[in-house]
Amino acid sequence: MAGRFEYFVVFAEMRTGSNFLEENLNDFPGLHCYGEVYNPHFIGHANKTQLHGMSLQDRERDPVDLIKRLQGLTDGLPGFRFFHDHDPRIKSHCLADPLCAKIVLTRNPVETYVSREIVRQTGQWRIGDAKGAKTAQIEFDPSAFATHLADRQAFQIELLRALQESGQTAFYLDYDDIADIDVLNGLARFLGVTEQRKSPTQKTKKQNPQALQDKVRNFEEMSVALASIDHFNLSRTPNFEPRRGPAVPSLVAAARSPLLFIPIKCGPGNSVAKWMAELDGASEAELTVGFNQRTLRQWKRQAKAHQSFAVIRHPVKRLHTAFVTHILMPGADCYSEIRETLRRAYGLRIPDIVPDNAYDVTAHRDAFLQFSAFVKANLSGQTSVRIDGAWASQSEVLRGVCQFMIPDHVFREDEIESDLKYLASKTDLDCPAYLHEDDVSAFSLDSIHDEAVEAAVKAAYQKDYMLFGFGPYRPAQAA
Numbered sequence: 001m002a003g004r005f006e007y008f009v010v011f012a013e014m015r016t017g018s019n020f021l022e023e024n025l026n027d028f029p030g031l032h033c034y035g036e037v038y039n040p041h042f043i044g045h046a047n048k049t050q051l052h053g054m055s056l057q058d059r060e061r062d063p064v065d066l067i068k069r070l071q072g073l074t075d076g077l078p079g080f081r082f083f084h085d086h087d088p089r090i091k092s093h094c095l096a097d098p099l100c101a102k103i104v105l106t107r108n109p110v111e112t113y114v115s116r117e118i119v120r121q122t123g124q125w126r127i128g129d130a131k132g133a134k135t136a137q138i139e140f141d142p143s144a145f146a147t148h149l150a151d152r153q154a155f156q157i158e159l160l161r162a163l164q165e166s167g168q169t170a171f172y173l174d175y176d177d178i179a180d181i182d183v184l185n186g187l188a189r190f191l192g193v194t195e196q197r198k199s200p201t202q203k204t205k206k207q208n209p210q211a212l213q214d215k216v217r218n219f220e221e222m223s224v225a226l227a228s229i230d231h232f233n234l235s236r237t238p239n240f241e242p243r244r245g246p247a248v249p250s251l252v253a254a255a256r257s258p259l260l261f262i263p264i265k266c267g268p269g270n271s272v273a274k275w276m277a278e279l280d281g282a283s284e285a286e287l288t289v290g291f292n293q294r295t296l297r298q299w300k301r302q303a304k305a306h307q308s309f310a311v312i313r314h315p316v317k318r319l320h321t322a323f324v325t326h327i328l329m330p331g332a333d334c335y336s337e338i339r340e341t342l343r344r345a346y347g348l349r350i351p352d353i354v355p356d357n358a359y360d361v362t363a364h365r366d367a368f369l370q371f372s373a374f375v376k377a378n379l380s381g382q383t384s385v386r387i388d389g390a391w392a393s394q395s396e397v398l399r400g401v402c403q404f405m406i407p408d409h410v411f412r413e414d415e416i417e418s419d420l421k422y423l424a425s426k427t428d429l430d431c432p433a434y435l436h437e438d439d440v441s442a443f444s445l446d447s448i449h450d451e452a453v454e455a456a457v458k459a460a461y462q463k464d465y466m467l468f469g470f471g472p473y474r475p476a477q478a479a
Contacts, residue, residue: 012083106174245400255288329354346370395464420434
């Protein structure tokens, strides 16, 4: 049978009807589905430990070789069923292979959960005749269902993402589609089979056909629990920020202590670096900077019991620092081109050259509100201006770092004195005093902060407020 595919995989889960689908696929000439050939505990079907001369041990050593054997020893198109907990090496292989036909079988997760729990009680995984069917009622466990749902959603998202990135598509079926001969014939055509069938196979019978309320003892409790699930993800905070890299060159290592600081732009970077130098009785020039991934790995190997940490700043204070440092005040740190674009294209009301006598505290508050509105649009991908690290979300900055390393600690600036004392205790050195950075603006944040300023910044940084649990900015946080 010539076609565009050399083999196929059915991505499914327990209790989705995958056995029934396999029987129907095998009813088409030229198709042969071998079952769960990558189940960790057997090959193909329960209690089988060999297939086409390959044992479990052989499969573990070279899982792809089994696919090659299926292709070479099958008269037609071979395939198999694959669940989320099967060999992840094969999942990656199949998703990347355009010669592998992907079939995605799904079912209502409540039904799969209930069906799975009934099977665990009865021990009956499959029936060929309703006369021998066993029935049971189950107790719905909200926590267990939440885990069940999360695992299956994560699997489906992973499949979809891989197909999107590779420019491939899959044939999608729901549990009820398996009994629809028109859909099955369409699937066969997708796999390159021209012969059509008139009806599905009837070997496997549907188990537990009763309504859910007859299968679940605490059905009312289940209904309440399911009502609390955010089916449409309404509580999700939209995030259109591009993913950031790990920014390894910005990391700072102590002169002698095994401490590694992960700076976040417009956070307390200089003051933390100064503290690290004083901890070792060294100068700031002795701190190690300019890492690349190779030299950072070397440092980590040599620095025994090393501790890495980041310090997050309240979004209102951090954005005000970014505004003053990079936009308001011309100078070495000013983003001159962005400053001019904000004035010209976004109407940012700040003086052309430097803040003059007409620029008072009221003007400063208004300009900061304008800048906050711009940042909200910028982070949402609605402007032509780059998303700079000075005002990128702190959560995205740390997510970027985690591509290479995971921080041991994420401290908060308003608790930093006690946190640094704890960090110093790991080195057995006396903790030096920590000096907060001065407000570089002629108009302090405290002089302009009010509910409108808080709301504007929170609108820009909803994700940071949610993930880090920030409350409203308090003047004490500027200390």
